[in-house]
Amino acid sequence: METQVPAIERLISGLLRRSGRRNASLRIVKRFFLEYKRDLFAHLRREETLTFPYVQEVCLLFRHPKRRSRKGILHSYSMSQYEEEHNNVDEKINDLQNILLMYIKGEYDEDICNAIIFELFRLEKDIRDHTRIEDHIMKPMVAEMEKTLKLHTA
Numbered sequence: 001m002e003t004q005v006p007a008i009e010r011l012i013s014g015l016l017r018r019s020g021r022r023n024a025s026l027r028i029v030k031r032f033f034l035e036y037k038r039d040l041f042a043h044l045r046r047e048e049t050l051t052f053p054y055v056q057e058v059c060l061l062f063r064h065p066k067r068r069s070r071k072g073i074l075h076s077y078s079m080s081q082y083e084e085e086h087n088n089v090d091e092k093i094n095d096l097q098n099i100l101l102m103y104i105k106g107e108y109d110e111d112i113c114n115a116i117i118f119e120l121f122r123l124e125k126d127i128r129d130h131t132r133i134e135d136h137i138m139k140p141m142v143a144e145m146e147k148t149l150k151l152h153t154a
């Protein structure tokens with residue numbers, strides 16, 4: 001959020017500046033990227049403010065079952081809710097790479113365009129790791145703890 005995404009955004013702005021603002025396909029790239037950034041940041045912020053504090057609370061309770069939780073978060077969120085709302089932020093980044101690789105027309109700075117594609121591949125790898133850790137480690141582990149603790153049982 002602080003380095004990779006702003007760096008890509010700067011590269012895209014540079015691409016537009018160097019390639020002439022009349023190139024409509026580049027404006028589409030910028031719009032698409034800004035939308036992606038908005039979705040990605042919303043995804044990460046929700047996890048930081050809700051999912052991870054919840055996971056932390058479940059882990060604490062699991063380790064110290066007698067501990068009285070003061071946080072209502074244990075009852076207002078769950079791994080099944082997380083599963084429902086967790087959207088895959090790694091699919092849209094692929095679309096953006098495809099637009100850059102296949103649909104850009106007219107005159108544009110190829111060096112900057114290549115640099116953007118390279119940075120998008122790096123970002124995609126990070127995001128894929130993010131999703132893999134959440135789906136294959138965090139989610140099953142916390143769901144198991146919920147079961148043991150009998151959280152969310154009617």
Ligand SMILES: [Fe+2]
Nearest residue numbers: 047130131134
């Ligand atoms: Fe996520």
